[in-house]
Every structure is written in C-alpha cells, then in structure tokens.
Amino acid sequence: MKKPLILISNDDSIFAGGIKALVEVAQTLGEVIVVAPALPQSAQSHAITISGPLRLKKSDIFQGVEAYTVNGTPVDSIKMANYVILKDRKPDIVLSGINHGSNASINILYSGTMAAAMEGSLENINSIGFSLLDYSPTADFEPCKPFVKTIIEQVLENGIEHSNLLNVNIPNLPTDEIKGIRICRQAMGIWKESFVEKEDPFGRPYYWLTGAFVSDDEGDDSDIYALNEGYISVVPSMHDLTAYKSMDWMKESFRGYE
Amino acid sequence: MKKPLILISNDDSIFAGGIKALVEVAQTLGEVIVVAPALPQSAQSHAITISGPLRLKKSDIFQGVEAYTVNGTPVDSIKMANYVILKDRKPDIVLSGINHGSNASINILYSGTMAAAMEGSLENINSIGFSLLDYSPTADFEPCKPFVKTIIEQVLENGIEHSNLLNVNIPNLPTDEIKGIRICRQAMGIWKESFVEKEDPFGRPYYWLTGAFVSDDEGDDSDIYALNEGYISVVPSMHDLTAYKSMDWMKESFRGYE
Numbered sequence: 001m002k003k004p005l006i007l008i009s010n011d012d013s014i015f016a017g018g019i020k021a022l023v024e025v026a027q028t029l030g031e032v033i034v035v036a037p038a039l040p041q042s043a044q045s046h047a048i049t050i051s052g053p054l055r056l057k058k059s060d061i062f063q064g065v066e067a068y069t070v071n072g073t074p075v076d077s078i079k080m081a082n083y084v085i086l087k088d089r090k091p092d093i094v095l096s097g098i099n100h101g102s103n104a105s106i107n108i109l110y111s112g113t114m115a116a117a118m119e120g121s122l123e124n125i126n127s128i129g130f131s132l133l134d135y136s137p138t139a140d141f142e143p144c145k146p147f148v149k150t151i152i153e154q155v156l157e158n159g160i161e162h163s164n165l166l167n168v169n170i171p172n173l174p175t176d177e178i179k180g181i182r183i184c185r186q187a188m189g190i191w192k193e194s195f196v197e198k199e200d201p202f203g204r205p206y207y208w209l210t211g212a213f214v215s216d217d218e219g220d221d222s223d224i225y226a227l228n229e230g231y232i233s234v235v236p237s238m239h240d241l242t243a244y245k246s247m248d249w250m251k252e253s254f255r256g257y258e
Numbered sequence: 259m260k261k262p263l264i265l266i267s268n269d270d271s272i273f274a275g276g277i278k279a280l281v282e283v284a285q286t287l288g289e290v291i292v293v294a295p296a297l298p299q300s301a302q303s304h305a306i307t308i309s310g311p312l313r314l315k316k317s318d319i320f321q322g323v324e325a326y327t328v329n330g331t332p333v334d335s336i337k338m339a340n341y342v343i344l345k346d347r348k349p350d351i352v353l354s355g356i357n358h359g360s361n362a363s364i365n366i367l368y369s370g371t372m373a374a375a376m377e378g379s380l381e382n383i384n385s386i387g388f389s390l391l392d393y394s395p396t397a398d399f400e401p402c403k404p405f406v407k408t409i410i411e412q413v414l415e416n417g418i419e420h421s422n423l424l425n426v427n428i429p430n431l432p433t434d435e436i437k438g439i440r441i442c443r444q445a446m447g448i449w450k451e452s453f454v455e456k457e458d459p460f461g462r463p464y465y466w467l468t469g470a471f472v473s474d475d476e477g478d479d480s481d482i483y484a485l486n487e488g489y490i491s492v493v494p495s496m497h498d499l500t501a502y503k504s505m506d507w508m509k510e511s512f513r514g515y516e
Contacts, residue, residue, distance in 0.1 A: 045304035046367045053464035054453070075303075075368075076467070083451045084465060106380060108499055109304045110333075122364060122448055150515065158511050163501035181515040183508040185500040190380055193341045195312075206311035207342060209334070234512065236504035241366055242443040243421035246494035250441040253416050254492065257408065257439040 004030035004092035004156050007081050007120070010099065011041040011074045011112025014061055018098035021141030022130060023062050025149045026095060029156065033091075034062060035081035037112075038069035042101075044112040046119070047073045056080060074116035082123060093156060094120025097130035098148065100139050104131070104169040104223040104233060105189035105215055114167055118239055121165035126155050128165075133227065134172040143175040147232055151181065163236035169223060170232050182231040187222035189215035262288035262350035262414050265339050265378070268357065269299040269332045269370025272319060276356035279399030280388060281320050283407045284353060287414065291349075292320060293339035295370075296327035300359075302370040304377070305331045314338060332374035340381060351414060352378025355388035356406065358397050362389070362427040362481040362491060363447035363473055372425055376497055379423035384413050386423075391485065392430040401433040405490055409439065421494035427481060428490050440489040445480035447473035 006026045010019040014036040026032045038057065049072040059067040068085065070077045078094065096116040103111040113129050120127030130148055132139055151168055160166065167186070171178060193211035200206055215224050223233035264284045268277040272294040284290045296315065307330040317325040326343065328335045336352065354374040361369040371387050378385030388406055390397055409426060418424065425444070429436060451469035458464055473482050481491035 040309070043306045043308050045302075045306075045373070047303045047305040048301045048368060048467060050301050050467055051298070053456075053458070053466050055462075055464055079451050079467065080453065080465065084453050084455075106497060109376070109380075109497060110306060115303070118367070122367075124448075154511060161504060161507040161511075163504035163508075165501070167499075181512055183505060183512055185502065185505070186498050188498075190382075193337050195338065195342050197342075198311075200311070204313075206313055207338065208311050209306060209308055209337065231516075234508065235499075236501040236508050237499045238501040239364060239367060239499070240444050240446075241425075241493075241495045241497070241499070243423070243494040243496040244443065246419055246421035247441060247443070249419040250421075250492065250494050253412060253419075254439055254441055258489075 005089060006030045006032045007091035007094045008032060008034045009036045009074055009077045009096050009116040011037065011044060011116065012100050013037050013040045014059060014067065014069050016100060017139060018100050018132065018141055021145060022095055022098050023065060025145050029152055032065050034065055034067035035070060035077045035085060037074060037077055038071050041073050041112045043110045044073045045110055046075050046115040049073060049076050054080065056084065074112040075119045078116050078119040091125055094125050094127040098141055099131035100137060101135035102131055102133045102169055103129060103167060104227060105187040108167050108186065118165055122239060124164065126160055126164045128155060128168055130168045132170045132172060144170045146175060147178060147181065160236060163238055165237040167235040167237050168232065169227055171227050171230055173230060177230060178232060179230040182226040182233055184223040184226050184233045184235050185221055186235050187215050187224035188217040189213055263347060264288045264290045265349035265352045266290060266292045267294045267332055267335045267354050267374040269295065269302060269374065270358050271295050271298045272317060272325065272327050274358060275397060276358050276390065276399055279403060280353055280356050281323060283403050287410055290323050292323060292325035293328060293335045293343060295332060295335055296329050299331050299370045301368045302331045303368055304333055304373040307331060307334050312338065314342065332370040333377045336374050336377040349383055352383050352385035356399055357389035358395060359393035360389055360391045360427055361387060361425060362485060363445040366425050366444065376423055380497060384418055384422045386413060386426055388426045390428045390430060402428045404433060405436060405439065418494060421496055423495040425493040425495050426490065427485055429485050429488055431488060435488060436490060437488040440484040440491055442481040442484050442491045442493050443479055444493050445473050445482035446475040447471060
C-alpha cells in the first residue's frame with residue numbers, strides 16, 4: 001500500500017511542542033508535510049487573510065519532513081498547502097494540533113486548530129483536530145501519543161462515515177490512567193467573560209478579555225462528561241450548521257411571505 | 259409593551275453603509291445600541307482578541323443612537339457589548355450586518371458578520387445575520403429594508419423554535435422584484451482558491467488569496483437555490499456541530515477502545 005500523504009497544521013505555531021508531537025506520530029504512518037503559522041494564532045477561528053499578502057517560508061525545524069511557515073492564520077496555512085504547495089496532490093488526511101488546551105464543547109467555534117481541520121474537511125479530506133487539556137507551552141504530549149496514533153490509524157484505514165471531521169480532546173493524564181476513547185456529542189457551554197479594565201502608560205483605558213468556560217450540560221454522552229471521567233472524547237463533526245429541527249416551525253412562522 | 263433592546267454589530271466596520279441601513283430599520287422597532295468594529299473585519303470568522311488589549315470608543319455616528327467602536331473583531335464587539343456596556347441588561351435580539359456580500363452556504367463559517375450573530379446565539383439571545391448579495395462599499399440597501407424589518411418583527415414577536423440564529427441573505431434586486439422569503443438549508447459548496455503570486459518592491463515573493471465560490475449542490479431547498487430564484491434565504495442555524503448521523507458508525511468503528 002502506498003504511504004498516505006499527511007498534511008499537518010495547528011494554531012500554536014510551528015514552534016509549539018504539540019505540533020512536534022503530532023509530526024512524530026504521523027511520521028510512523030506516512031509521508032508528512034507541515035504547513036503551519038509562523039506566529040501563535042490561538043482563537044483565530046476560521047479567519048482568513050484577504051486584505052494583505054501572505055509569505056511562505058521553508059522550515060527545517062523537523063528533520064526529514066517538508067515544512068513551511070505561513071505568516072497568517074491556520075486556515076490560510078491549509079489553503080496555501082492545498083493550492084500553492086501540493087496543488088494536484090491531495091492529502092489522504094489533514095491533522096491539526098496537538099493543541100495546547102481544550103477545544104471541547106463550543107471551543108470548536110473559537111479554535112484555530114479546529115478551523116484548520118474543518119478547512120481540510122471542506123476540501124473533502126478526512127480531518128482530525130487534536131487537543132490536550134493542558135494550556136502550558138511546556139505541556140507533555142508523550143502520554144497521549146499512543147492514542148493519537150490509534151485514532152489516525154483507524155481513520156486512515158476505515159474512513160469516517162457521515163462525517164469527515166473529528167474533534168479529539170485528550171485528558172491531561174499519564175497513558176495508563178487514560179481510560180479509553182469515547183464517541184461523544186459536543187457539550188453545550190458558554191464562556192462567561194469578564195474584561196480586566198486598566199490604564200495604559202499614557203493614562204488611556206484598555207480592556208483585556210478573560211473569562212471562564214461554564215457548562216450546565218448534564219448529559220452523560222457529551223465530550224465534557226467523557227473528559228471529566230478520564231476518557232479521550234471524539235466528536236464526529238460537520239460544517240452544515242442548518243438547524244433542521246427548526247425548519248418546519250420556521251416555515252409555518254413565515255407562511256405568507258413566500 | 260416595553261420597547262425591545264436591539265444590539266447591532268457587523269464586520270464591515272461602523273462606517274459601512276450596511277450597518278447604517280440596519281440601524282435605520284431597527285430604530286423603528288426598539289431601543290438600539292451599536293457596538294461594532296472600528297476597522298473592516300471581513301472574513302475574521304469567530305476570532306477573538308486574547309493576546310492584546312481592546313479599546314472602546316463612543317461614537318456619535320448615528321443620531322440618537324448609543325454607539326461604540328471596538329478595535330477588535332465582530333465577536334469581540336458582541337462580548338464587550340454584553341459584558342462591559344450592557345452588563346445586567348440583556349438584549350432582546352442581536353442583529354448583525356447588513357453585510358456587503360453573500361454569507362450563504364459555507365460562507366457562514368468565514369464570515370465575521372455571522373460570527374457576531376452566532377456569539378449572540380451562544381448567549382441565548384435570538385440573533386440574525388443579514389447579508390446583501392452586493393460586495394460594493396456603495397451597495398444600495400434601501401430596496402431590502404422592508405424585508406429586513408419584516409424578519410426582525412417576526413422574530414421579536416414569535417421567537418425561533420429549535421434554533422436561535424438565522425442566516426439571512428438577500429438578492430441584490432429592486433424591492434418589487436424580490437419574490438419573497440424562503441426558509442432553506444445551508445447549501446453545500448467550496449471556495450476553489452487560487453493565490454496570486456507576485457514580488458514586493460524588494461523582490462521578495464508574496465501570495466494573495468483569491469478564489470471562486472463553487473456549489474455543486476443540486477437541491478431545490480438550499481439557500482443558494484432560493485437566492486438564484488430571486489428569494490431571500492433564511493437558514494435557521496445552530497452552533498452544535500456534532501454530526502449525529504455519524505455517531506452509531508463511529509461507535510462501531512471504535513468498539514474495543516472504550
């Protein structure tokens with residue numbers, strides 16, 4: 001069997017520990033190409049750069065792996081990988097991460113890591129975003145590597161039916177304390193924000209966003225629940241945001257305006 | 259009945275023609291507060307500013323309307339509106355737009371306008387993003403105003419069942435040529451990108467993203483179809499990205515790893 005072509009990106013930049021760990025796992029499974037932001041792009045979501053130019057720079061950061069930095073967002077990186085670098089070659093899989101910090105629940109919406117994976121899925125490529133529940137720049141990714149490898153192997157071998165995007169979150173535990181892998185739904189949740197208000201050196205006020213994630217989702221089938229129990233959560237995801245359940249009611253509500 | 263509190267934002271900045279039109283419509287329906295980006299933020303998606311400070315500036319751009327600019331993204335604007343300005347007052351509805359250009363189909367994922375509306379929906383507020391199919395900065399929003407008003411009135415009066423987020427796109431036609439309002443699903447589609455490659459004044463290469471939206475969705479129930487037929491498309495939307503259809507298959511595929 002031909003070695004699969006594995007495209008890797010992230011949002012913490014090519015210099016982060018999480019992408020290094022992901023490259024190390026992927027190298028055992030196929031041909032790896034890395035196209036990742038030159039600077040941290042956390043919480044950049046699905047943003048793209050349209051009002052300015054992008055630069056592409058070859059990087060020798062990973063031994064034996066073709067790698068590039070882009071001075072843009074995670075989604076810019078995937079677009080440049082597909083349309084500038086790979087062109088007629090299509091990746092067999094897109095991997096993003098491993099993110100330093102959780103992308104469970106609604107964090108999928110803010111996350112640059114998950115947006116890179118979603119951009120892969122929009123191109124009809126099976127795509128997986130990985131996140132470790134440790135925000136530290138020096139987080140230890142070794143314990144989760146066997147699970148990351150298993151999930152990539154499964155998808156390379158069997159694909160994903162009725163989805164082409166997985167949101168994988170990993171509890172920050174030693175390998176033998178991770179209880180297993182659970183297929184979950186996205187938990188409901190919200191960021192209860194607060195803004196720190198201070199004055200800059202010139203006496204002008206500024207605000208700095210800070211907040212706390214809160215979930216009152218009580219189901220036992222959510223990603224947050226699985227993570228709290230010590231399991232890796234895998235949420236099959238999609239980019240069709242239509243609220244199909246609402247269609248009939250909406251049609252009734254807008255009857256007469258058609 | 260108490261006048262509803264209407265929070266308005268957008269992604270084309272507070273100086274755009276589209277938000278002016280939306281404010282004018284909303285003023286006839288309730289108390290309006292505007293919190294919008296100081297600079298254009300198209301294609302910023304659900305990005306938020308976490309690595310730097312935000313500034314809030316009062317604006318008298320709209321006569322008789324409390325208005326502020328934020329030097330950040332559309333989602334920053336909604337967060338500052340809710341947590342810094344309004345605090346214990348909760349808007350009855352969040353409106354975003356009117357965007358200069360389409361946010362139909364998968365454009366909902368890239369759009370700052372729709373992200374502002376989605377941020378409202380995450381706060382459990384009924385939220386509507388409006389977009390006119392004309393990218394021009396001098397687009398004429400007068401013809402669509404009666405329809406925009408009708409949709410806001412409907413939602414203020416009846417709410418939205420099984421959803422709290424509407425993606426409304428409006429064909430660029432005279433009022434009497436708009437055929438009506440259709441409830442739709444999000445069309446499948448993709449941006450086929452190309453990057454213009456040039457050299458900067460110093461001889462260094464750069465890339466500039468450009469592309470064409472392509473949809474091979476042949477259904478007659480999609481937003482793209484309705485717009486092509488001359489209808490306004492209304493897609494009830496959601497922020498739960500779980501691919502529920504995939505759950506059973508995924509559980510089977512990962513049996514043994516639980």
